[in-house]
Amino acid sequence: MTRVVIIGGGAAGASAAARARRLDPNAEITMVEAGSMITHAPCGIPYAVGGVVSDYRNLMTYTPEEFEKERNVKVLVNTKAVDVDPDKRVVVISRGNSTEKLRWDKLIVATGAKPLVPKIPGVDLSGILTVRLPDDVPVLKSELESATTVGIVGGGYIGVEMAEALLHLGKKAILFEMMDRLLPAALDADMATILADEMRKKGVELHLGEKVVEFRGSGGKISAVVTEKGEYKVDKVIMAVGVKPDVDLALKAGAKLGETGAVAVNEYMETSATDVYAAGDVAEKVHRLTGRKVWIPLAPSANKEGQVAGGNAVKGRTLKFPGVVGTAVTKFFDLYIARTGLSEEEAQRLGIKYEKAVIRARTKAQYYPGYAPVHVKMLADSSGRILGVQVLGWDHIVAAYADIAAVAIERGMTIEDLFFADIGYMPATAPVWHPLIVAARVLSKGRL
Amino acid sequence: MTRVVIIGGGAAGASAAARARRLDPNAEITMVEAGSMITHAPCGIPYAVGGVVSDYRNLMTYTPEEFEKERNVKVLVNTKAVDVDPDKRVVVISRGNSTEKLRWDKLIVATGAKPLVPKIPGVDLSGILTVRLPDDVPVLKSELESATTVGIVGGGYIGVEMAEALLHLGKKAILFEMMDRLLPAALDADMATILADEMRKKGVELHLGEKVVEFRGSGGKISAVVTEKGEYKVDKVIMAVGVKPDVDLALKAGAKLGETGAVAVNEYMETSATDVYAAGDVAEKVHRLTGRKVWIPLAPSANKEGQVAGGNAVKGRTLKFPGVVGTAVTKFFDLYIARTGLSEEEAQRLGIKYEKAVIRARTKAQYYPGYAPVHVKMLADSSGRILGVQVLGWDHIVAAYADIAAVAIERGMTIEDLFFADIGYMPATAPVWHPLIVAARVLSKGRL
Numbered sequence: 001m002t003r004v005v006i007i008g009g010g011a012a013g014a015s016a017a018a019r020a021r022r023l024d025p026n027a028e029i030t031m032v033e034a035g036s037m038i039t040h041a042p043c044g045i046p047y048a049v050g051g052v053v054s055d056y057r058n059l060m061t062y063t064p065e066e067f068e069k070e071r072n073v074k075v076l077v078n079t080k081a082v083d084v085d086p087d088k089r090v091v092v093i094s095r096g097n098s099t100e101k102l103r104w105d106k107l108i109v110a111t112g113a114k115p116l117v118p119k120i121p122g123v124d125l126s127g128i129l130t131v132r133l134p135d136d137v138p139v140l141k142s143e144l145e146s147a148t149t150v151g152i153v154g155g156g157y158i159g160v161e162m163a164e165a166l167l168h169l170g171k172k173a174i175l176f177e178m179m180d181r182l183l184p185a186a187l188d189a190d191m192a193t194i195l196a197d198e199m200r201k202k203g204v205e206l207h208l209g210e211k212v213v214e215f216r217g218s219g220g221k222i223s224a225v226v227t228e229k230g231e232y233k234v235d236k237v238i239m240a241v242g243v244k245p246d247v248d249l250a251l252k253a254g255a256k257l258g259e260t261g262a263v264a265v266n267e268y269m270e271t272s273a274t275d276v277y278a279a280g281d282v283a284e285k286v287h288r289l290t291g292r293k294v295w296i297p298l299a300p301s302a303n304k305e306g307q308v309a310g311g312n313a314v315k316g317r318t319l320k321f322p323g324v325v326g327t328a329v330t331k332f333f334d335l336y337i338a339r340t341g342l343s344e345e346e347a348q349r350l351g352i353k354y355e356k357a358v359i360r361a362r363t364k365a366q367y368y369p370g371y372a373p374v375h376v377k378m379l380a381d382s383s384g385r386i387l388g389v390q391v392l393g394w395d396h397i398v399a400a401y402a403d404i405a406a407v408a409i410e411r412g413m414t415i416e417d418l419f420f421a422d423i424g425y426m427p428a429t430a431p432v433w434h435p436l437i438v439a440a441r442v443l444s445k446g447r448l
Numbered sequence: 449m450t451r452v453v454i455i456g457g458g459a460a461g462a463s464a465a466a467r468a469r470r471l472d473p474n475a476e477i478t479m480v481e482a483g484s485m486i487t488h489a490p491c492g493i494p495y496a497v498g499g500v501v502s503d504y505r506n507l508m509t510y511t512p513e514e515f516e517k518e519r520n521v522k523v524l525v526n527t528k529a530v531d532v533d534p535d536k537r538v539v540v541i542s543r544g545n546s547t548e549k550l551r552w553d554k555l556i557v558a559t560g561a562k563p564l565v566p567k568i569p570g571v572d573l574s575g576i577l578t579v580r581l582p583d584d585v586p587v588l589k590s591e592l593e594s595a596t597t598v599g600i601v602g603g604g605y606i607g608v609e610m611a612e613a614l615l616h617l618g619k620k621a622i623l624f625e626m627m628d629r630l631l632p633a634a635l636d637a638d639m640a641t642i643l644a645d646e647m648r649k650k651g652v653e654l655h656l657g658e659k660v661v662e663f664r665g666s667g668g669k670i671s672a673v674v675t676e677k678g679e680y681k682v683d684k685v686i687m688a689v690g691v692k693p694d695v696d697l698a699l700k701a702g703a704k705l706g707e708t709g710a711v712a713v714n715e716y717m718e719t720s721a722t723d724v725y726a727a728g729d730v731a732e733k734v735h736r737l738t739g740r741k742v743w744i745p746l747a748p749s750a751n752k753e754g755q756v757a758g759g760n761a762v763k764g765r766t767l768k769f770p771g772v773v774g775t776a777v778t779k780f781f782d783l784y785i786a787r788t789g790l791s792e793e794e795a796q797r798l799g800i801k802y803e804k805a806v807i808r809a810r811t812k813a814q815y816y817p818g819y820a821p822v823h824v825k826m827l828a829d830s831s832g833r834i835l836g837v838q839v840l841g842w843d844h845i846v847a848a849y850a851d852i853a854a855v856a857i858e859r860g861m862t863i864e865d866l867f868f869a870d871i872g873y874m875p876a877t878a879p880v881w882h883p884l885i886v887a888a889r890v891l892s893k894g895r896l
Contacts, residue, residue, distance in 0.1 A: 011880065022894070044815055044875050053875075058815035288870070299880045300873045307896075319896070322868050329872040338872055367492055367506035399877035400848030406870045407852055411859035420770050422736070422854045424777040424786055425748045427492050427501075429847035432459065432747045446470070448755070448767070 002027040002314055005091050005102050007081045007249055008110030009033030010040055011299045012280025014062070015306030016108045016313070017073045024314035030074040030102055031067075032081050032093055035135040038064050043299055046158070048137045049144070050165030056137035081111075086254040086273055106275050106313040109250040109263065110306060113243040113281035113297045122215030127222035128237045131158050147171055147235035151225040153212050154240035155182040157330045160195070162238050163204045164332050173204045174232055176225060178241075180209040183337065186328055188344045190358060191377050191390045198335045207232075243297060245282045258284040260295035267320040269309035277313055279305035286323030288410055289341055289387065290350060296324055326388075327406040329399045336395065338402035341388030341409045347379060354379045354387055357443035361435035363395040365427035374398050378405075378439040384414035389436070397429070401436055415440040419448045450475040450762055453539050453550050455529045455697055456558035457481030458488055459747045460728025462510070463754030464556045464761070465521045472762035478522040478550055479515075480529050480541055483583040486512055491747055494606070496585045497592070498613030504585035529559075534702040534721055554723050554761040557698045557711065558754060561691040561729035561745045570663030575670035576685045579606050595619055595683035599673040601660050602688035603630040605778045608643070610686050611652045612780050621652045622680055624673060626689075628657040631785065634776055636792045638806060639825050639838045646783045655680075691745060693730045706732040708743035715768040717757035725761055727753035734771030736858055737789055737835065738798060744772055774836075775854040777847045784843065786850035789836030789857045795827060802827045802835055805891035809883035811843040813875035822846050826853075826887040832862035837884070845877070849884055863888040867896045 004020050006013045009031050017031045031038065039061040048056040064075040076093065083092040090101040115130040117123060129143055130136070144150065150166050152159045155177030166173040177184070181192035182199070196206055207227065214226040215237065225232045245262040247255075255271035255278060258264035263278040265271055267286070271278050281297035283305060301324050308321040327340040347354045356379050364371035374393030380386050389405035391398045408418050419440040425432050433441075441448045452468050454461045457479050465479045479486065487509040496504040512523040524541065531540040538549045563578040565571060577591055578584070592598060598614050600607045603625030614621040625632070629640035630647070644654055655675065662674040663685065673680045693710040695703075703719035703726060706712035711726040713719055715734070719726050729745035731753060749772050756769040775788040795802045804827045812819035822841030828834050837853035839846045856866050866888040873880050881889075889896045 041813060041815065041875065041880065043873070043880075044813060047816065047875060052817060053815050061814070298873070300871065300882070303880060304868060323870075325870045327870040327872040329874040329877055331874065331876055336877065338877075340870065340872070365489060365492060366509070367489065367501050368495065369500065396877045397845045397848055399872055399874070400845055400852065403869075403871045403882075404848065404851050404855055406872065407855045407859070407861070410865075410869060411855070411861065413855070413859065417858075420752060421851075421858060422773045422775040422788065423748065423851045424775040424788070424847055424854065425491070425746070426777040426779065426847070427489065427495060428779055429777055429784065429786075429844050432489065432491075432751060434748070434851075 003103055003105045004029045004108065004313055005104035006031045006108040006110060007091065008112055008280070009038030009075065009077065010110065010112050010280065011302040012306035012309070013108065013110035014039040014067065015303045016110060016279055016310030018071050019307045019310030020314045021071050021073055023311050023318070027314050030076065032079050032091065032102070033075065033077045034080045035133050036077050037134055038062065038067055038075060038077065040134045041299070042133060045131055045134060045137055046161035046165040048134065049140050049162070050168035052168065056134050059134040081249055084249055084253040086276065106277065107253055108277045108279060108309050108313055109253060109255065109282055110278070110280045111246040111249055111282045114246045115239060116242045116244050117239060118241055120212060120214060122217060125215050125217040125222040126220055127235070128215060128239055130239050131162065143236055144169060144171065149174065149234050151176065151232060151234035151237040152240055153225070153237060154242065155179070155208065156185060156240060156242060157183065157328070159240040160199070160330060160332055162240060163199060167202060167204070174207065174234065175204055176207045176210055176212050176227060178209070178211045182208070186339045186343070187337070187390055188377065191375065191392055194375055194392045195332060195335065195337060198332055202333060245295065245297070247282060250278055250282060258293050260284050260293055262295040267322065268312045268317045269305055269321060270312070277309040279309035288323045288325050294324070294326070296326055298328060325406050325409050327402055329402065334394050335392060336398050337392050338399045339388070339390045340402045340406040341386065342379060343388055343390065344379065347387055352387065353382050355443060355445070357439050359435065359439050359442055361438055362431055363393055363397055364429065365431050368427040374435050376401065376435045376439040378443050380415050380443055384416060386413055386415060386418060404436060415443050416448060419444065451551055451553045452477045452556065452761055453552035454479045454556040454558060455539065456560055456728070457486030457523065457525065458558065458560050458728065459750040460754035460757070461556070461558035462487040462515065463751045464558060464727055464758030466519050467755045467758030468762045469519050469521055471759050475762050478524065480527050480539065480550070481523070481525045482528045483581050484525050485582050486510065486515055486523060486525065488582045489747070490581055493579055493582060493585055494609035494613040496582065497588050497610070498616035500616065504582050507582040529697055532697055532701040534724065554725065555701055556725045556727060556757050556761055557701060557703065557730055558726070558728045559694040559697055559730045562694045563687060564690045564692050565687060566689055568660060568662060570665055573663050573665040573670045574668055575683070576663060576687055578687050579610065591684055592617060592619065597622065597682050599624065599680060599682035599685040600688055601673070601685060602690060603627070603656065604633060604688060604690060605631065605776070606688040608647070608778060608780055610688060611647060615650060615652070622655065622682065623652055624655045624658055624660050624675060626657070626659045630656070634787045634791070635785070635838055636825065639823065639840055642823055642840045643780060643783065643785060646780055650781060693743065693745070695730060698726055698730060706741050708732050708741055710743040715770065716760045716765050717753055717769060718760070725757040727757035736771045736773050742772070742774070744774055746776060773854050773857045775850055777850065782842050783840060784846050785840050786847045787836070787838045788850045788854040789834065790827060791836055791838065792827065795835055800835065801830050803891060805887050807883065807887050807890050809886055810879055811841055811845055812877065813879050816875040822883050824849065824883045824887040826891050828863050828891055832864060834861055834863060834866060852884060863891050864896060867892065
């Protein structure tokens with residue numbers, strides 16, 4: 001009987017547990033979760049804080065009790081894994097005041113990512129908040145309740161989504177981003193500016209290219225954000241400068257880190273340590289377009305990596321995780337933002353030569369009411385192979401444009417292949433020349 | 449200087465004209481159109497009749513004058529091509545009372561499709577209407593104005609869309625379909641029933657598996673539809689039993705028909721007649737999954753076929769049209785219906801062995817407000833290769849599910865490939881396990 005211990009009850013951990021159980025009805029499977037919730041959805045936090053989702057406990061697919069019962073997996077919540085001994089094959093866990101040892105034959109590390117907190121003077125003041133787990137929602141809500149003005153440090157996904165949440169709550173939001181644009185890891189400057197315009201229009205005060213150098217307080221509480229350019233009075237701060245893989249336990253288990261700083265894994269989700277797997281945000285991924293290691297911590301791949309790790313842990317090398325192409329989606333109110341593949345900046349950094357096209361189109365036939373504008377940027381290499389797509393549009397359907405492009409990129413499609421792809425049409429769902437096809441045509445520079 | 453004559457000013461014809469002009473600034477290009485509009489969008493007719501689109505003249509991207517000016521193409525509207533002499537290379541055209549001969553070096557036949565009118569007793573009664581061109585909209589609107597009860601004969605795309613239009617106009621709609629289900633060429637019975645339920649819920653009286661055998665009239669005007677099962681009083685009838693390729697002029701030009709009854713073309717859109725091309729609904733297409741000839745007359749491929757024909761007509765074999773995979777989209781009010789690849793019935797007819805999965809999912813995260821139910825059916829062959837997808841859901845984003853699947857099918861993806869595809873996620877645009885990925889997983893029967 002295989003003893004499987006899984007550290008982490010989020011997307012990757014729970015998927016691993018479910019898959020291991022499915023493939024091995026006899027395994028003894030224990031899932032250890034530091035917080036109170038499992039199968040939780042951190043992506044929903046901004047909506048629970050902003051009130052779009054009324055109860056943060058809904059950001060959980062299963063309660064621990066349900067999961068235990070339905071999956072026959074032992075679930076230990078509010079339980080911290082504090083140490084791993086790879087030789088004796090034990091995990092030391094701590095619950096309340098007691099510690100305990102769990103023996104494992106297979107260990108799956110699914111500890112996720114944690115917020116980066118930069119070493120800025122004043123960063124320890126109270127009222128500087130981070131966003132990590134649904135458990136944080138009540139804290140965030142109560143901290144923000146009395147605030148009038150909230151600073152957001154960081155213009156990535158969490159920063160943008162929390163800005164929307166703050167506006168829903170009627171707060172004044174001031175967002176600081178060190179780089180010259182929003183979503184710098186996702187979008188190029190020309191596309192990010194569309195989002196910046198929208199955020200400003202809705203009332204967010206944006207400070208781009210403005211580095212935060214200090215937090216000032218009074219009575220131990222945050223009162224101002226200081227940048228290279230000025231000082232801004234705030235009541236609270238949301239720290240959203242980024243996340244890093246939570247690798248401590250993986251290191252203790254003997255797993256090596258990869259070049260990205262996340263846990264190195266092969267396509268079976270095996271780490272360098274025998275019988276130790278890693279999955280989800282803690283693990284490195286392969287970028288399928290470039291073949292390079294990347295660290296892109298997102299829920300869909302976490303789920304699949306967990307599934308691969310869980311199955312392989314109990315049955316050997318049954319499934320491979322092929323990697324990602326960098327698909328990601330967010331929104332700011334009704335403006336949906338999606339991207340896949342490489343941005344210009346990424347292509348440049350990798351020394352890949354590219355051509356680009358940027359178009360503006362509509363989401364429906366020009367005569368059909370309710371169409372929304374959509375901006376599409378497409379990159380292709382010198383052979384015509386599609387490298388990346390960035391989309392911004394005022395209709396949630398544009399998120400799916402990135403999905404179409406992601407599949408196209410995974411399958412090595414050229415702009416000609418995409419131009420001739422049999423993408424559907426009816427006046428209420430797309431223009432007859434789909435915006436992706438228009439972008440491919442423009443990118444062909446007259447060849448199509 | 450090449451003289452290009454294009455018969456038909458719809459999607460294929462206008463695309464051909466624009467492309468020919470772009471590649472050859474010196475060609476003498478003439479486009480002949482029987483109706484008054486060019487670059488027209490027949491797909492918009494139901495919405496113009498129902499009032500969703502307020503002015504049917506908007507179902508036209510360019511006026512003839514604009515097209516002449518912007519594309520430098522001679523446009524002859526209200527002009528019928530009545531004969532073609534392939535030896536002398538002339539098209540005989542008729543405008544008003546005069547006929548004229550146009551000489552061509554390259555002829556592009558883009559005559560489209562026309563409604564099938566079955567030989568049923570009484571079919572010539574007045575008040576039996578067909579739907580073909582935007583020009584028909586004022587006629588349809590004025591004919592329908594006084595009607596209380598309207599029969600629709602045929603439950604294909606046009607029948608379903610006209611049923612919506614009739615409800616918008618406050619009419620009682622009675623729809624007759626000979627087959628046992630709606631959209632029989634697109635959907636299997638299990639999926640079509642979802643649409644039937646929705647149509648009944650909105651008040652359409654459906655008679656499925658009920659063949660119309662006679663139209664009865666009084667004073668030369670339609671008054672009742674008679675089926676094998678009963679007689680139904682109606683004030684008007686919309687005849688929507690299907691369409692057929694309008695091949696008369698292609699035949700006169702010496703082009704041979706293919707096995708489907710549409711004009712046979714190769715990948716360059718060349719017909720069997722020298723220097724005669726065909727494009728759009730008049731032409732046969734290749735199904736990229738099966739390699740077989742099909743006749744699926746839809747606007748997106750018509751546009752691309754026109755582009756290929758126009759370019760090749762002036763520059764030789766510059767571009768190939770690779771065919772279609774049968775992607776199609778429609779809607780009934782807020783229920784969106786999309787499909788691609790093969791249905792069960794098609795797979796059976798071709799003797800292709802398949803497995804299937806039918807799932808019900810949601811269009812957003814389960815905790816995010818405003819999600820809609822979506823039904824997905826997926827077929828794969830014994831090697832796991834995806835054969836077809838049918839989707840019905842109460843959100844227009846589901847139309848894009850078929851696009852993702854279409855690209856997957858074109859690229860030979862298996863259910864495992866789709867499961868691991870890097871499809872994007874955020875709570876407002878998709879569940880973390882995308883419905884297509886869930887369908888792939890269910891279809892894997894435990895392997896994923």
